Amino acid sequence: MIEMNTIYKSLVEIVDEEYVSNRKEDLYIYSQDPGMMEPHEPEYVVMPRTTEEVEKIAKLANDKKIPIVPVGGSLSLSGLVIPHHGGIVVDLKRMDQVLEVNEKSRYVIIEAGVTTGKLKAYLEKNHPDLRFSIPDAPPSATVVGNIVIHGQGRLTQQYGFNSDMVTGLEVVLPTGEVCKIGSGSVSPYWFSLAPLPDLAGLFLGWFGTTGIITKLGLKLYPKKKIRDIEVFVVEDPNLVPDVINRVTHTEMAEDIFIGAQPYPPVFKDIIMIGMLLTGDSEDEIEFKRKMIWDALRIHIDSKEGGFMMMTPSIKQDLLEMPTSSTTRFADVMKGGGFEYCGPIIPVEKFPEAFQKLLEITTKYGITYGNACRIIGRSHCMMFSFGYPFNRADPENVERTKSALHDTNVASLDIGGVPWKPEVPAQKMIMEKMDKNTLELMNRIKKVLDPNGIMNPGNWEVE
Amino acid sequence: MMFEYADQIHRCFRCGFCKFPSDFTDLNCPSYNRFRFESFSTGGRLWLIWAWLKGEIEWSNHLAKVVFSCTTCKNCVEQCPMKFSEDIIDWIVGTRMDMVEKSLVPTQISEFLDNIYKYGNPWGLPRNERDSWAEGINRYTSGDEYLFYVGCAGSYETQGQRMAKAFADFLKSTGKSFGILGSEEDCDGNEVFYVGEKGLFQELVKKNIDKFNELDVKKIVTLSPHAYNSMKNKYLGLGEIEVVHYTQLLLEMIQKGEIQLKELNAKVTYHDPCFLGRYNEIYDIPREILKNIPGIELIEMERNRQNSFCCGGGSGNFVFDLLGRSEDSPSRIRVREAHGTGAEILIITCPSCYCMLDEAIKTEKLEGILTLKDISELVKESLEKI
Numbered sequence: 034m035i036e037m038n039t040i041y042k043s044l045v046e047i048v049d050e051e052y053v054s055n056r057k058e059d060l061y062i063y064s065q066d067p068g069m070m071e072p073h074e075p076e077y078v079v080m081p082r083t084t085e086e087v088e089k090i091a092k093l094a095n096d097k098k099i100p101i102v103p104v105g106g107s108l109s110l111s112g113l114v115i116p117h118h119g120g121i122v123v124d125l126k127r128m129d130q131v132l133e134v135n136e137k138s139r140y141v142i143i144e145a146g147v148t149t150g151k152l153k154a155y156l157e158k159n160h161p162d163l164r165f166s167i168p169d170a171p172p173s174a175t176v177v178g179n180i181v182i183h184g185q186g187r188l189t190q191q192y193g194f195n196s197d198m199v200t201g202l203e204v205v206l207p208t209g210e211v212c213k214i215g216s217g218s219v220s221p222y223w224f225s226l227a228p229l230p231d232l233a234g235l236f237l238g239w240f241g242t243t244g245i246i247t248k249l250g251l252k253l254y255p256k257k258k259i260r261d262i263e264v265f266v267v268e269d270p271n272l273v274p275d276v277i278n279r280v281t282h283t284e285m286a287e288d289i290f291i292g293a294q295p296y297p298p299v300f301k302d303i304i305m306i307g308m309l310l311t312g313d314s315e316d317e318i319e320f321k322r323k324m325i326w327d328a329l330r331i332h333i334d335s336k337e338g339g340f341m342m343m344t345p346s347i348k349q350d351l352l353e354m355p356t357s358s359t360t361r362f363a364d365v366m367k368g369g370g371f372e373y374c375g376p377i378i379p380v381e382k383f384p385e386a387f388q389k390l391l392e393i394t395t396k397y398g399i400t401y402g403n404a405c406r407i408i409g410r411s412h413c414m415m416f417s418f419g420y421p422f423n424r425a426d427p428e429n430v431e432r433t434k435s436a437l438h439d440t441n442v443a444s445l446d447i448g449g450v451p452w453k454p455e456v457p458a459q460k461m462i463m464e465k466m467d468k469n470t471l472e473l474m475n476r477i478k479k480v481l482d483p484n485g486i487m488n489p490g491n492w493e494v495e
Numbered sequence: 496m497m498f499e500y501a502d503q504i505h506r507c508f509r510c511g512f513c514k515f516p517s518d519f520t521d522l523n524c525p526s527y528n529r530f531r532f533e534s535f536s537t538g539g540r541l542w543l544i545w546a547w548l549k550g551e552i553e554w555s556n557h558l559a560k561v562v563f564s565c566t567t568c569k570n571c572v573e574q575c576p577m578k579f580s581e582d583i584i585d586w587i588v589g590t591r592m593d594m595v596e597k598s599l600v601p602t603q604i605s606e607f608l609d610n611i612y613k614y615g616n617p618w619g620l621p622r623n624e625r626d627s628w629a630e631g632i633n634r635y636t637s638g639d640e641y642l643f644y645v646g647c648a649g650s651y652e653t654q655g656q657r658m659a660k661a662f663a664d665f666l667k668s669t670g671k672s673f674g675i676l677g678s679e680e681d682c683d684g685n686e687v688f689y690v691g692e693k694g695l696f697q698e699l700v701k702k703n704i705d706k707f708n709e710l711d712v713k714k715i716v717t718l719s720p721h722a723y724n725s726m727k728n729k730y731l732g733l734g735e736i737e738v739v740h741y742t743q744l745l746l747e748m749i750q751k752g753e754i755q756l757k758e759l760n761a762k763v764t765y766h767d768p769c770f771l772g773r774y775n776e777i778y779d780i781p782r783e784i785l786k787n788i789p790g791i792e793l794i795e796m797e798r799n800r801q802n803s804f805c806c807g808g809g810s811g812n813f814v815f816d817l818l819g820r821s822e823d824s825p826s827r828i829r830v831r832e833a834h835g836t837g838a839e840i841l842i843i844t845c846p847s848c849y850c851m852l853d854e855a856i857k858t859e860k861l862e863g864i865l866t867l868k869d870i871s872e873l874v875k876e877s878l879e880k881i
Contacts, residue, residue: 051821054532056557058543062534067509080531106511107533127531150519158520172519173511357576363508364577370508425505 040097044079044121047089052080052127063104063122067363069372069422069434070112070455075102075122082127084203084211084247091245092209094121094486101207102488103241105178106148108170110372111455113182113240117490126175128247131155138224139163139253140200142217145177145246149355152176156253164188164256166195167354169404174355177249182453183238185415187288187309187354188254190281190407196237200225201250204236207243207482215250223250235477240453241488243481257311260287261318262351265306265329267338270387274380276306276338279328281411285321287311291405291414293387296365304387305341307351362402368423372433374440374458375417377408378449386416389443393418397436399429415452418444456490463494500586504545506579509538513571513583516802523798524571525805525825526564529818534561537571537583544590554599562590563604564817566809566825567689569773573801584689591691603815608692611699615681616647617814626677628656632663635674637711641666641744643673644726646719647682648813648846654853655846658869659718662741665875669754673716679706683717685725685770689810700730712736716744720771720845721809727775740771742780742844745874749787757880759873760790764838766829766852767803768845781844781870788877794836804829806851813847826855834865841867 044053054060055077065072076099081087094101100120107114116122126146133142134156141163143152150172156163166186168179179186184195192198201215201223214232217223226233236244265276273291280286288309295301308325312318332338343351350358363371378386387403394401402419418440422433441458444451445465451458463471475494478485514536516523527536534543540561546552565587572580594600595608610619626632628650635642643663648655666673684699703726707715714737717723723740726733748754763785771777778800785793798804807818807825818824830852833841841856843849853867 052531057552057555058557058561059532059534061546061552062532062539062542078532108510124531124533148519150515151521154518154520157518171510171512173514357512360508360510360512360576361578363510364506364579367503367506369506423505425502 036097040093040099041077043093044077044090047093048079048081048086052082054078063116063124065115066107066110066112067370068110068112068455069370069430069437070115073115073117074119075116076119078122078124080124080127084205087123087125087205087245087247088209088211090121090123091205091207095208095484098484098486100489101486103245105146105175106170106173108174108178109182109453111453111458113453113455113491114488117456120486123245125177125245125247132248134160134163134253135222135224136160136163138222140224140250141165141253142201142223142248142250143176144248145175147176148172149174149176149179153354160253162256163253165251165253166192166198168195169356169359171357171360172355176251177246180249180251181237181240181246185406185408190289190409191287192252192254193409193412198252199233199237199250200252202233202236202246203248204244204246207484207487211247217250235481240491242478242492243487258313259311259315259318260352261310261322262343262348263308263310263322263325264341264343264351265308265338266303266341267306267332268303269337270304270384272332272337273304273306273383276329276332277380277407277411277414280306280308280325281407283324283328284410285310285324289407291383291403293403295400309352359404362419362421365400365402365421366423366429368421368425368429370424371402371419371421372437373417373419374437374444375415375452376444376449377413377452378416378444378447380407380411380414382447382449383414383416385447386444386449389440389447390418393436393439393443394420396439397432399433399436416449459492463492500582500589501548503579503582504541504548504586506577507538507541508577509542510576511536511538512574512576513537515574516570516798516804517574518802520797523574523802523804525566525568525807525818528825528828529564529807529821529823531823535564537565537575540565541583541586544586554594556601559594559599559601559604560817562587562594563601563690563810564812566769566805566807566812566818568769568805568809570805573773588689588691592693593691595691604690604811607811607814608687608690608695611682611687612695616651617682617686617811618651620651623678625650625680626675628660629663629675629677632667633674634677635710635712639672639674640714641671641673642707642710642712642715643675644683644715644717644722645675645680646717646722646846648850649718650680652846652850654849655718658846658849658871661869661875662718662871665871665878668878669748676706681706683719683722683725685721685729686811688725688729700732704730704732707733707736714739716741718846720768720775721847724770724774740777740844742771742777742784742870745871746780746784749784754874754878756788756874756877758790759788759877759880761840762792762794762838763840763842763873764794764796764833764836765799765842766796766806766833766848767800768843768848769803769805769809771844772803773801781842784870784874785842788873791873794838796832796836798832804832806848808847808851813850824855826851827859830855830859830861830865834859834861839866840873841865842870842873843867844870
């Protein structure tokens with residue numbers, strides 16, 4: 034108790050009493066995310082405002098060997114910021130400033146707590162010709178949180194994972210040192226990670242187990258004046274890889290996503306492939322539309338697929354950024370929850386993954402929503418096995434958990450890798466991982482985090 | 496009360512849309528903005544309520560603070576993408592009713608309710624001081640066109656009294672027949688309802704309606720949007736009595752040509768009160784009034800209309816102020832936003848907002864830089880202009 038009081042007092046000295054809590058209610062909220070992983074309470078929640086404060090918190094935690102869990106929007110649904118071993122949750126959302134936009138070199142520097150909603154609004158107001166790759170997460174998701182989990186967004190088909198768009202980082206190491214990564218480490222300009230050794234990889238995809246990202250440099254892209262969407266519909270999942278291949282060959286679409294769901298019945302048995310078109314003029318849009326129509330002519334002529342007519346409201350819904358339809362999926366069963374496994378898979382594996390989705394949902398008697406995003410020019414795809422559940426119905430929760438387990442197994446079986454995997458899925462991945470790779474991960478963690486304080490439980494090599 | 500919602504409240508996914516205005520420019524939930532712990536966001540609050548209902552956490556003063564610091568400003572209702580969004584305030588008020596019923600409320604809340612029960616106002620001030628501001632204003636008598644319902648903030652708070660006086664003087668100057676209830680006026684009960692004292696609210700409704708009927712009132716004009724909201728939407732049995740907010744009457748008189756407004760050169764910005772705006776969708780009327788004053792330039796704050804940022808005073812917080820004492824207090828954020836527009840005058844149409852924002856202007860040291868004015872004060876100035 035004395036030690037706990039000392040830690041509480043130390044945290045108060047760092048960030049002020051207003052922003053430290055060991056109250057039951059706050060600990061309860063930070064013990065879980067909206068997914069279905071088991072909750073575990075921290076001992077403290079602290080909300081720093083500056084890198085210096087994060088530095089002091091890290092030093093304190095390292096000195097006392099207390100676990101520390103950096104938190105953004107807590108929206109991975111995989112429990113990645115559940116403090117499995119207790120300790121200090123560091124909620125970074127007070128670090129919410131957009132620090133710099135370089136219009137000519139098209140990058141932005143932001144603090145770790147800037148939400149996707151805030152960055153979108155900031156750019157629209159101050160730099161209307163620039164945009165970033167907005168994920169399908171709610172606007173309260175932080176940009177850094179999305180980067181740390183290798184998130185994807187509206188520009189992913191053109192430019193890769195959102196983490197591929199990083200130009201620089203500021204990181205507080207588990208031992209308290211502050212490091213800059215990328216050109217920002219030698220120059221005032223945060224334009225690129227290259228040509229230096231790529232140290233950003235030590236922090237991306239590690240879920241906060243190697244350090245706390247406090248600032249991020251991110252690529253911005255030209256924002257076109259007009260956006261539109263076409264949706265191509267097929268019934269046979271085996272056609273999807275070819276459709277994707279043909280559309281990506283044109284390089285005319287900005288974003289390509291795939292969706293399938295059994296409800297409402299009008300959508301049953303069809304697979305929708307959405308292609309976003311952007312341009313600075315109607316002529317540009319029409320040109321792109323024609324190129325895509327021509328590329329898919331073969332499937333239209335064979336009557337295997339066709340473009341869907343859309344009402345303006347459906348179009349508006351599909352064009353919305355950040356989208357609210359993903360969130361609304363949580364209310365499909367009036368149960369307040371959905372969980373999904375979104376493995377990254379080769380595009381040609383779509384039919385196999387789709388078959389697995391149907392098998393698993395039939396086996397467990399649950400419904401689904403399938404939402405995929407093409408990453409790069411068909412270099413791979415995120416295939417989402419999405420399951421709404423009723424958090425007030427323990428039996429339904431258990432069934433969905435079992436379905437999630439089977440989905441992780443299936444994802445690995447077909448050659449994919451679960452995206453932002455929850456702890457059990459991380460273990461499955463590590464079991465299958467090349468042993469030397471696993472040992473390399475282990476060594477890196479030990480070097481950076483000698484006391485094992487950073488978000489323990491995640492990427493934990495046993 | 497809560498049992499009505501207990502099987503629904505788990506539906507909140509905690510997505511966080513409710514924290515923002517529709518364009519995501521800034522945080523728009525007053526309590527989350529003030530405290531920044533997830534517990535004080537709407538989602539966090541609903542999850543804690545559900546945890547309390549399930550017995551996973553026990554009642555505590557801090558839980559009560561989380562529940563009662565919601566100003567019921569309805570930003571969450573406006574922004575939540577879920578089908579149940581319209582129910583969110585009912586869930587929070589239902590929880591409060593449960594807590595009140597079980598006497599599980601912090602001292603300042605129970606004092607607030609006790610004072611209204613005993614004295615008809617939340618400060619426990621004597622009833623006979625209710626019309627201390629109203630020298631020369633007649634008591635309502637049968638046959639008067641309007642009962643001017645002043646409300647608690649208008650009767651007792653200095654800023655509210657200024658508003659009441661300005662509007663009453665204006666009515667007098669136009670020759671409208673009206674009167675007030677003076678010391679016979681009782682609390683309208685809006686805050687009592689949203690704080691969760693259903694029994695007291697029903698008692699106040701009955702007392703007020705009985706009084707209105709006894710005096711054969713046909714039309715009521717309210718100073719406060721809170722009173723307007725409760726009478727308009729929650730007073731069952733009000734019958735044919737017409738209720739308007741004073742801005743509606745002002746605009747009607749302007750449009751009928753009953754008053755001639757003269758030029759006033761000023762840059763102003765307007766703060767939408769939650770109970771006028773989001774609760775009753777009255778957004779255009781105050782703006783129309785301003786448009787009708789020659790020389791007035793209205794500069795909108797970034798967060799306006801459905802996206803307006805609450806002053807922090809709703810659900811009794813203009814009295815017990817659970818969101819106060821910080822530079823992140825909503826009222827201080829709001830006056831900084833108003834100042835940022837370049838306006839010289841911040842126009843309000845609610846006495847609770849007037850109290851909250853007036854204090855904030857002083858704390859932010861904006862006195863003499865940003866002036867707070869009730870819209871009828873501005874109209875009065877325009878009328879008096881030579």
